[in-house]
Amino acid sequence: MPMQQVQAGPLLDKIRIPADLRKLNEDQLKQVTDELRQYIIDIVSVNGGHFGASLGVVEMTVALHYVFNTPVDQLVWDVGHQAYGHKILTGRRDVFHTNRIYKGISGFPKRSESEYDSFGVGHSSTSISAALGMAVASRLKGDKKRQHIAVIGDGAMTAGLAFEGLNHGGVEDSNLLVILNDNCMSIDPNVGALKEYLTDITTSGTYNRVKDEVWKMLGVISKFGPNAQAIAQKVEGAVKSALLKQSNMFESLKFRYFGPIDGHDVNHMVKVLNDLKKIPGPKILHCLTVKGKGYELAEKDQTKWHAPGLFDKITGEIVKPVVEKPQPPKYQDVFGHTIVELAEMNNKIVGVTPAMPSGCSLNIMMKAMPHRAFDVGIAEQHAVTFSAGMATQGMIPFCNIYSSFMQRAYDQVVHDVALQNLHVIFCLDRGGLAGADGPTHHGAFDLAFFRCIPNMVVSAPMNEQELRNLMYTATHPGMGPFSIRYPRGNGVMVDWKKPFEAIPVGKGRKIRGGEKVAILTIGHPGNFAVEACDKLAEEGLYPAHYDMRFVKPLDTALLHEIFSEFKHIITVEDGCIQGGFGSAVAEFMIDHHYSAQITRLGIPDQWIEHGEQKELYRECGFDAQAIMEAVREIQNVELGMQNSPVSIR
Numbered sequence: 321m322p323m324q325q326v327q328a329g330p331l332l333d334k335i336r337i338p339a340d341l342r343k344l345n346e347d348q349l350k351q352v353t354d355e356l357r358q359y360i361i362d363i364v365s366v367n368g369g370h371f372g373a374s375l376g377v378v379e380m381t382v383a384l385h386y387v388f389n390t391p392v393d394q395l396v397w398d399v400g401h402q403a404y405g406h407k408i409l410t411g412r413r414d415v416f417h418t419n420r421i422y423k424g425i426s427g428f429p430k431r432s433e434s435e436y437d438s439f440g441v442g443h444s445s446t447s448i449s450a451a452l453g454m455a456v457a458s459r460l461k462g463d464k465k466r467q468h469i470a471v472i473g474d475g476a477m478t479a480g481l482a483f484e485g486l487n488h489g490g491v492e493d494s495n496l497l498v499i500l501n502d503n504c505m506s507i508d509p510n511v512g513a514l515k516e517y518l519t520d521i522t523t524s525g526t527y528n529r530v531k532d533e534v535w536k537m538l539g540v541i542s543k544f545g546p547n548a549q550a551i552a553q554k555v556e557g558a559v560k561s562a563l564l565k566q567s568n569m570f571e572s573l574k575f576r577y578f579g580p581i582d583g584h585d586v587n588h589m590v591k592v593l594n595d596l597k598k599i600p601g602p603k604i605l606h607c608l609t610v611k612g613k614g615y616e617l618a619e620k621d622q623t624k625w626h627a628p629g630l631f632d633k634i635t636g637e638i639v640k641p642v643v644e645k646p647q648p649p650k651y652q653d654v655f656g657h658t659i660v661e662l663a664e665m666n667n668k669i670v671g672v673t674p675a676m677p678s679g680c681s682l683n684i685m686m687k688a689m690p691h692r693a694f695d696v697g698i699a700e701q702h703a704v705t706f707s708a709g710m711a712t713q714g715m716i717p718f719c720n721i722y723s724s725f726m727q728r729a730y731d732q733v734v735h736d737v738a739l740q741n742l743h744v745i746f747c748l749d750r751g752g753l754a755g756a757d758g759p760t761h762h763g764a765f766d767l768a769f770f771r772c773i774p775n776m777v778v779s780a781p782m783n784e785q786e787l788r789n790l791m792y793t794a795t796h797p798g799m800g801p802f803s804i805r806y807p808r809g810n811g812v813m814v815d816w817k818k819p820f821e822a823i824p825v826g827k828g829r830k831i832r833g834g835e836k837v838a839i840l841t842i843g844h845p846g847n848f849a850v851e852a853c854d855k856l857a858e859e860g861l862y863p864a865h866y867d868m869r870f871v872k873p874l875d876t877a878l879l880h881e882i883f884s885e886f887k888h889i890i891t892v893e894d895g896c897i898q899g900g901f902g903s904a905v906a907e908f909m910i911d912h913h914y915s916a917q918i919t920r921l922g923i924p925d926q927w928i929e930h931g932e933q934k935e936l937y938r939e940c941g942f943d944a945q946a947i948m949e950a951v952r953e954i955q956n957v958e959l960g961m962q963n964s965p966v967s968i969r
């Protein structure tokens with residue numbers, strides 16, 4: 321894995337923390353932004369990570385740290401994928417080359433990493449609520465000076481949670497500034513009515529006139545210094561009536577709306593932020609920025625450059641691994657192509673994604689069948705209930721949500737889908753350890769949190785063909801809620817496009833027979849067990865291996881067979897051990913009065929940091945090597961003592 325440090329420009333080199341930045345003159349800030357942008361390009365091109373979003377907020381980042389007294393003032397980044405500039409300016413330049421690398425710094429703000437990271441993020445749309453909570457806490461403590469700033473993108477603003485924060489924030493008399501970073505982009509182009517509204521107010525003549533008025537008045541405020549508040553209130557009355565004519569959404573929610581302004585003019589931003597600092601109460605500053613700003617290719621193809629991987633910073637060529645033979649596809653692409661095939665056979669099938677068309681490959685269907693595939697914005701809860709509504713009308717929605725983002729829509733799955741036994745198919749991408757994005761993005765919990773819901777089918781394919789067949793099976797009439805989870809990354813079959821075959825719900829399969837030990841796997845880690853069994857055979861050890869396919873319903877016939885034959889069971893899952901697949905097997909054993917030793921391998925009861933997936937599988941102890949060790953250990957104990965007690969690990 322590359323880990324390269326680069327040389328900072330002369331001004332940036334002097335900035336270790338924001339206090340150093342604040343010593344500079346305003347006319348030096350433009351140079352700081354140039355050097356910061358170059359630094360991000362230099363590092364991300366050789367170390368990877370998110371790219372376009374951080375380039376788009378370089379000026380905003382410098383202006384915010386220049387004007388506000390961070391870390392006393394609380395700066396909350398939404399999602400946090402755009403906070404690279406913030407990290408570099410806040411004491412982490414020297415370790416920034418370890419960004420997202422195993423044991424290195426996190427790709428997202430993290431409270432345990434820096435006092436400048438006021439709130440841990442990774443999932444979107446939390447910033448307004450979090451900053452409001454901080455602002456109200458400051459008020460309750462009698463601290464009137466402290467500022468609280470939420471920086472939120474126009475994509476993140478589409479989530480219900482952001483609106484919940486605005487709705488509450490408008491009636492709390494607190495020092496809250498929301499900065500709306502409007503670049504018209506989510507990862508893919510932003511969608512929905514809000515996006516159109518923001519474009520309208522950006523281009524509206526009335527608005528721009530009103531805006532000019534506001535800035536003129538703010539000029540007066542700056543001049544009047546301490547009396548600014550009183551003047552602002554006078555100004556407000558006049559300006560507000562004009563604004564309300566246009567019926568400004570944010571003003572209706574009792575936020576004072578300012579902007580839109582050019583988010584790439586660092587000196588203007590400094591002036592505006594200095595003015596806003598003097599105005600109490602909830603405020604929103606609408607900034608227009610360009611995702612990927614300053615790197616031409618990233619400005620042109622913003623989706624591709626959201627997180628491009630390694631690239632040649634001069635030519636812009638993205639580094640592709642050199643492979644000699646054809647590689648298996650990504651699971652997400654198998655989903656993307658298969659849903660189109662199924663939808664061609666059945667006109668009831670539709671696809672739904674909350675803002676991840678390219679991330680989950682529903683963009684393949686959006687292109688092939690634009691009227692039957694829906695990007696609903698960053699709105700997981702809505703995606704689920706919207707799917708439920710369609711299911712009541714006989715449609716068959718495939719609702720594709722990353723496992724970790726599904727956490728946000730749990731009640732919708734329980735209350736809107738499962739309780740009504742509606743036929744919604746959940747495809748959970750990024751099920752299991754997600755890699756460099758780290759704990760905010762690991763899909764650790766879905767097997768556990770879905771298996772306790774009545775009516776739910778909980779399945780996980782071991783390879784591409786199984787994924788296709790599970791998707792096909794899930795569309796059959798008479799089904800209820802059906803979840804299919806698969807990991808980030810590639811499968812194992814080059815030749816994967818086989819004819820569909822239905823899989824009986826709740827039926828597992830024996831991969832190989834064996835003796836003494838039975839390895840029971842769910843999903844992709846079944847391949848780790850195959851590798852382990854092949855290697856163990858060379859040592860003269862022959863465990864049996866079963867791919868259970870379903871965590872719910874469990875294949876009870878197969879389990880009766882297994883528990884009758886084996887006294888040692890190893891379960892393997894890319895999910896939390898607590899309450900997951902292994903727990904389901906242990907419950908089966910208890911309920912049916914079998915006695916066996918069960919060793920459960922999976923994600924332990926702790927937060928797993930970022931790193932490459934294989935590094936994390938190793939750390940958690942459920943890769944091929946760990947399975948081999950578990951088998952050997954059982955074998956050694958067997959040899960050592962004949963009557964080992966019943967236990968569950």
Ligand SMILES: Cc1ncc(C[n+]2csc(CCOP(=O)(O)OP(=O)(O)O)c2C)c(N)n1
Nearest residue numbers: 373442443444473474475476505506507675
């Ligand atoms: C709850 C949740 N859903 C989906 C995502 C995946 N995601 C990460 S960034 C992003 C787009 C954010 O767009 P925006 O807020 O406009 O910020 P920008 O990237 O444009 O700066 C999405 C959908 C997420 N992080 N959290």
